Amino acid sequence: MxxxxxxxxxxxxxxxxxxxxxxxxxxxxxxxxxxxxxxxxxxxxxxxxxxxxxxxxxxxxxxxxxxxxxxxxxxxxxIGLVPQSPAAHLTPVRTVRAHLEETVRVPGAPAGLRGRRGRAAVRAAAHAAAERAAFPATHLDRYPHELSGGLAQRAATALALVGDAPxxxxxxxxxxxxxxxxxxxxxxxxxxxxxxxxxxxxxxxxxxxxxxxxxxxxxxxxxxxxxxxxxxxxxxxxxxxxxxxxxxxxxxxxxxxxxxxxxxxxxxxxxxxxxxxxxxxxxxxxxxxxxxxxxxxxxxxxx
Missing domain, CATH: 3.40.50.300 (P-loop containing nucleotide triphosphate hydrolases)
Structure with missing residues (x-):
């Protein structure tokens, strides 16, 4: 309506x-x-x-x-998602790194990344997803409001690339x-x-x-x-x-x-x-x- x-x-x-x-x-x-x-x-x-x-x-x-x-x-x-207007879908008080590492840990991530993992392994998986999406490692500790539109788009793509949705x-x-x-x-x-x-x-x-x-x-x-x-x-x-x-x-x-x-x-x-x-x-x-x-x-x- x-x-x-x-x-x-x-x-x-x-x-x-x-x-x-x-x-x-x-x-x-x-x-x-x-x-x-x-x-x-x-x-x-x-x-x-x-x-x-x-x-x-x-x-x-x-x-x-x-x-x-x-x-x-x-x-x-x-169903995984790369959203339109990705900055609006990122939690404003969390860094890009925090978003990625949480996604690595939760159920729904690839089987090899589920369960308890050492911090180094989780961080490596987050870095790998960011690299695949061309998101610069130097920006991983930035918050959504510190990202340009293009960087926010790449962050959203990196989050989707971590997932294992069919x-x-x-x-x-x-x-x-x-x-x-x-x-x-x-x-x-x-x-x-x-x-x-x-x-x-x-x-x-x-x-x-x-x-x-x-x-x-x-x-x-x-x-x-x-x-x-x-x-x-x-x-x-x-x-x-x-x-x-x-x-x-x-x-x-x-x-x-x-x-x-x-x-x-x-x-x-x-x-x-x-x-x-x-x-x-x-x-x-x-x-x-x-x-x-x-x-x-x-x-x-x-x-």
Whole structure:
């Protein structure tokens, strides 16, 4: 609910994520990507309503789970998280080193790091995670408010790399990083997940990062997935089939560098037909009257 109105922030979203697979969920800001992430972790506000199911490999439906189950057995244990706005998720009175060492010690860390360990071993594991995330050792004893946005992002990634969760959810993990660090971050996330059979759901607006890491790409627009495709076909041949997805690629500087015209609709005031019709050169009367279903991986009347 927003202002007394019912807003469908995410609608008819369905996907399957296999062990060792990376799914990149891409789209403009405000399309519902982070709302989906919050739903999977049970972090939606109290006035939010959910329907459907989101099942882990062991059968647990996280949308139906109570807060105790989510807090004790899901968050950090079965679903790891690289959060958006990481500085807001770090405890302000604890250093980065303290965050990392606590994560090393708690259940849910890799099997070799559980239980009582000598301080030297715990500190070494924390250093290793920081190094993998390109977080400088000289900053480990700093507090969150002493970090830049990029450093906070790398601290959050380091915390995620300590965990052993079978599903890692990375929400805009490359925000605030230069291109070299973007490449290193996505490579480390991939190395952390694929060889160990962990699944990775990466939410991003960075299509170059998605191309580097993803097996499958899902494009979201106005709260719905409008196209899913293997990454090789999406970024190569035959390319995107939905006009919006094609527009996202054409907006890249190395491609046409042509922005998608117009602006996305308000989620509380979606049209009856295709939500992209007002921005689409191919739209006709059918597009404006009927919402296209997601059929064979694309939601477009003309695909």
């Amino acid at each position: 927003r202002g007394g109105r019912h807003v469908e922030a995410v609608t008819d979203v369905s996907f399957r994520l296999a062990p060792g697979e990376c799914l990149a969920l891409v789209g403009e800001s405000g399309c519902g990507k982070s709302v989906l992430a919050s739903a999977l972790l049970g972090l939606l506000p109290g006035n939010a309503e959910t329907a459907g199911s989101a099942r882990l490999a062991d059968g647990l439906d996280v949308l139906a789970a109570d807060e105790r189950t989510l807090a004790r057995t899901v968050r950090g244990r079965r 599903l890692l959810l990375a929400d805009e993990p490359t925000t605030g990083l230069d291109r070299d660090l973007v490449h290193r971050t996505v490579d480390e996330l991939r190395a952390h997940t694929r060889p160990a059979g962990r699944a990775l759901l990466m939410i991003t607006h960075d299509l170059a990062a998605a191309e580097r890491i993803a097996d499958t790409v899902a494009v979201m627009y106005a709260g719905r997935i409008v196209e899913t495709a293997p990454a090789a076909a999406f970024f190569g041949a035959p390319g995107p089939r939905h006009p919006y997805a094609a527009g996202l690629l054409d907006a890249l500087p190395e491609r046409a560098f042509a922005p998608v015209p117009g602006a996305p609709p308000e989620l509380g005031d979606l049209p009856d037909g295709c939500a992209f019709a007002a921005r689409c050169a191919r739209a006709d009367a059918v597009c404006r009257a009927e919402r296209p279903p997601l059929t064979e991986g694309v939601a477009c009347h003309h695909a």
